[in-house]
Every structure is written in C-alpha cells, then in structure tokens.
Amino acid sequence: MMSDNNTDPTSENTVVQQDETRQRVRARYGEIARTAARGCGCGPAACCASPTHPSSTDPLRLGYTAGDLQSVPDGAEMGLGCGNPTALASIQPGETILDLGSGGGFDCFLAAQRTGPTGRVIGVDMTPEMISKARANAVRGGYANVEFRLGEIENLPLADASVDLVISNCVINLSPDKPRVFAEAFRVLKPGGRLAVSDIVALRPIPEELKADFAAYTGCVAGAASVAEVEAMLKGAGFVDVRVVVKESSRTFINDWLPGVQAGDYIASAEITARKPAMSPRDGRAGAAG
Numbered sequence: 326m327m328s329d330n331n332t333d334p335t336s337e338n339t340v341v342q343q344d345e346t347r348q349r350v351r352a353r354y355g356e357i358a359r360t361a362a363r364g365c366g367c368g369p370a371a372c373c374a375s376p377t378h379p380s381s382t383d384p385l386r387l388g389y390t391a392g393d394l395q396s397v398p399d400g401a402e403m404g405l406g407c408g409n410p411t412a413l414a415s416i417q418p419g420e421t422i423l424d425l426g427s428g429g430g431f432d433c434f435l436a437a438q439r440t441g442p443t444g445r446v447i448g449v450d451m452t453p454e455m456i457s458k459a460r461a462n463a464v465r466g467g468y469a470n471v472e473f474r475l476g477e478i479e480n481l482p483l484a485d486a487s488v489d490l491v492i493s494n495c496v497i498n499l500s501p502d503k504p505r506v507f508a509e510a511f512r513v514l515k516p517g518g519r520l521a522v523s524d525i526v527a528l529r530p531i532p533e534e535l536k537a538d539f540a541a542y543t544g545c546v547a548g549a550a551s552v553a554e555v556e557a558m559l560k561g562a563g564f565v566d567v568r569v570v571v572k573e574s575s576r577t578f579i580n581d582w583l584p585g586v587q588a589g590d591y592i593a594s595a596e597i598t599a600r601k602p603a604m605s606p607r608d609g610r611a612g613a614a615g
Contacts, residue, residue: 342501350451350499382578387523388412389435397434398466400458407495407575407594408523411435415519419443420489423513425478425506425522426450426496430459430471436492437471447488448473449481479505483513491520495594498525498548503555507562517603520564525549525579526571526595535586546583549592564599571595 384394384402388409394402411432416422416439424433427448437446450456450473459473476482478493479502491510500506510520527549536547550558552569559567576589 382406382581384409386578393435396438397431398462401429401434401462401466402431403429405495406431406523407525407579408572408596410492410494410521410523411439413523413596413598414490414492414521416440416490421445421487422447422490422492423481423483423488423510424448425481425491425493425510426499427459427473428455428494430462430468430473432492432494433459433471433473434462434466434468436490437468440470442470444470446471447483449476449478449483451475451477479509481509481513485512486515486518488513489515489518491518491522493522493524495524497522498550500548503550504558504561507558507564511562511564511601514601516601518601520559520597520599520601522597524555524595524597525592526555526569527551527592528571529591531591535588535591546586546588546592552595555595555597559597559599563601565602566598566600568598569595570597 382404384404384406385391387406389402389412405428414422414436416436418439418441420440421444422433422436422440424436424446427433427450430448433446433448437444440446446468448459448471450459453475456473456475463471463473474482478496478500491514497503497506514520525546525548528551531547531549552571555569556567572594575594576592579592579594580587580589582588
C-alpha cells in the first residue's frame with residue numbers, strides 16, 4: 326500500500342512532507358515550462374536540457390489526432406501526458422469543464438473546441454510558470470472561453486457544484502494526498518457530473534529503491550497507486566460508476582521515460598472514469614450534468 330494513503334493527513338510530519346513534495350514537483354515543472362522542453366515530466370531530469378529527448382511521448386500514441394495537434398497553439402502540447410482524457414469524456418456543448426494540472430493548456434483547448442462558445446473551461450495548475458505559459462497560449466489561440474487559475478488540486482479554487490466535468494492527464498499520481506484530490510473533484514462537480522482521467526496506476530508493488538528515487542516520483546512512477554487503491558479512493562470520495570481500465574499497450578512507451586529502469590514492469594496508464602450521483606447525500610442537491 327502507498328504511504329501517502331496510510332498516514333494521518335492531519336499530523337505535522339505528514340503535512341510537512343506533503344508540502345515538500347509539492348514544492349519539488351512545482352520546481353520540476355516550473356523548469357519544464359521555462360525551458361519549453363517536451364516530455365521531461367515523466368522522464369529523467371537530464372531530459373529537460375533537450376526538447377527532443379526520447380522520453381517525449383508522441384501524442385499520437387496516446388490517442389490524439391494530427392488534427393488535434395494542429396488545432397492548438399504551438400507549445401501547448403508539452404509531451405507530459407499518458408493518455409487522452411478529452412476522448413473519454415463525451416464532452417457536450419455548453420458544459421463547464423475543469424482540468425486538474427492543466428500545464429500548457431493542451432487538453433483545455435481541445436475541451437474548449439468541444440464545449441463550444443456557450444461552454445467554459447477552467448485549468449488549474451500549481452506552477453506559476455505553467456499558468457503564464459497557458460494564458461499566453463490562450464491569447465494566441467483566441468480562446469475566450471478558457472481561463473487558467475493558480476492553485477493546488479488538493480485545494481481547488483472553485484465553488485461547490487460548479488462544473489459538469491473534471492478531466493486530468495497524468496497529474497493526480499504526482500499528488501501526495503490523492504484522496505483529497507478526489508474529494509475536491511467531487512465537491513466542485515455538479516450533481517450528476519463526471520470525472521474522466523488518464524493517469525498512471527501501479528500494476529504490482531513498486532520497489533522501495535524506486536520509490537526513494539525522487540526523479541521517479543516526478544517522473545510519474547513512484548507516486549502511482551494501484552487500481553484497487555484508486556477505486557477505493559474514488560468510492561470513498563462519494564463517486565459511483567467507478568471504472569479503472571488499464572491500457573497494457575502503454576507499458577511500451579512508459580519504459581522510455583526512465584531508461585534502464587523498465588518502469589513498465591510496475592506501472593501502466595489507465596483510463597479512469599466516475600460519476601457524482603444526481604442526488605448526493607453530501608450536498609443534498611439534485612440535478613444532472615450538462
């Protein structure tokens with residue numbers, strides 16, 4: 326079992342350790358934004374020196390199309406994903422969509438195209454450099470219905486029951502408090518709202534030496550929870566219709582992220598979907614998404 330799911334979330338040591346993890350992840354992704362390097366979020370730190378490092382994952386292998394890539398501003402797709410949550414989400418015109426860990430804004434811009442001018446997309450990221458980059462991309466692309474907010478995904482800067490859909494791409498595994506992330510996603514979703522996430526899950530216990538390697542943590546390896554843990558966290562937050570579908574083919578490109586480690590032996594990308602009940606006992610309100 327993962328240590329971040331079995332510690333007392335209120336203890337001083339846990340709070341300090343979680344904050345230190347966030348600071349390190351924030352620094353790593355700030356460096357990625359500043360250097361405009363692709364793919365080094367899920368690879369070794371050395372890759373940030375080169376935007377063509379082999380750890381950059383071809384988005385076409387993740388389920389995106391050439392049209393998707395051509396339709397967004399240059400630099401929005403940063404090679405940091407492990408799937409395509411916009412393809413999972415069945416986005417409808419007029420919906421309000423939240424992207425957890427929005428990076429350069431790639432998935433936000435794709436979501437905005439699907440929800441249309443009557444919809445709205447909000448990206449949240451804890452890295453100031455990423456927010457600045459995404460906002461500049463939005464201006465260049467003319468995305469008037471997209472905004473980016475600085476904040477932690479464990480403490481979302483959104484009101485209760487304010488969005489129809491929550492998406493995320495290879496970010497929640499980086500959080501040191503995943504139950505809190507899912508609880509926050511549940512809070513901001515409208516009754517009947519949906520969650521559609523591409524993320525990394527553990528297939529079997531990850532060796533302690535790999536967990537101890539912080540480069541692996543920021544590389545989407547050591548922070549991965551098991552399928553059973555993800556399911557339990559989502560259900561514990563109040564979600565229903567929970568599904569975690571492992572993408573076995575992803576293990577091939579995952580091995581490229583940390584050369585010599587064979588990370589694909591331990592983790593894989595998964596498609597994670599869930600729904601907030603139309604009548605939630607936690608907020609007492611009835612309704613439906615869309």
